Amino acid sequence: MPRQDKDVQLTNLNGMDMPLPQHEKKDGSMAVTGENNPMPVKSSVKDVVLHDVVTATGNGTALAVGDTKTLTIEVYGTSTSRTLVFEAAGVTGTFYPVKGIKLTDLSMDTQTTGSGELWQFDLTGVVQFRARLTAVAGGNVSVKGKAVS
Missing domain, CATH: 2.60.120 (Jelly Rolls)
Incomplete structure (x- = not known):
């Protein structure tokens, strides 16, 4: 289960806290980037x-x-x-x-x-x-x- 340290969400990997990949949402808040929440790609x-x-x-x-x-x-x-x-x-x-x-x-x-x-x-x-x-x-x-x- 990820935990949050200040503005960075962390996960425990082999006993070490590792930051989860994140991106900024339109409202300025941060969200975890992953399979169910992919980083937006700007293309046309x-x-x-x-x-x-x-x-x-x-x-x-x-x-x-x-x-x-x-x-x-x-x-x-x-x-x-x-x-x-x-x-x-x-x-x-x-x-x-x-x-x-x-x-x-x-x-x-x-x-x-x-x-x-x-x-x-x-x-x-x-x-x-x-x-x-x-x-x-x-x-x-x-x-x-x-x-x-």
Whole structure:
């Protein structure tokens, strides 16, 4: 049974009093963090559209990364062929190819010619991300997903 010493709740572990992990609640009081009372995690998820039913090559809409850590995108559409190059830019604004992970088989690449695929990217430390469409034939391409910060 935990006991409280001043503002810190303690538990006895092998004869020693050990502080329990705690977090501050919205009202300023402290609460024990644990399995039934997990520490709140501040994260957000936003929709991302890099290409929306496009039929011509182009850079698409670049994602301003901000505090986004992970981006998951889906490549789909009616085109019979397409090539997308995954690129990120740093503080200079110059785009460079970056590797993503294709979630269906965990392979990594800087581009894809496939459709009906899910890709994931670590965007820590980059300023912008885009999926540049360098070739498309026989239909349209969409690239949409979720950015998690």
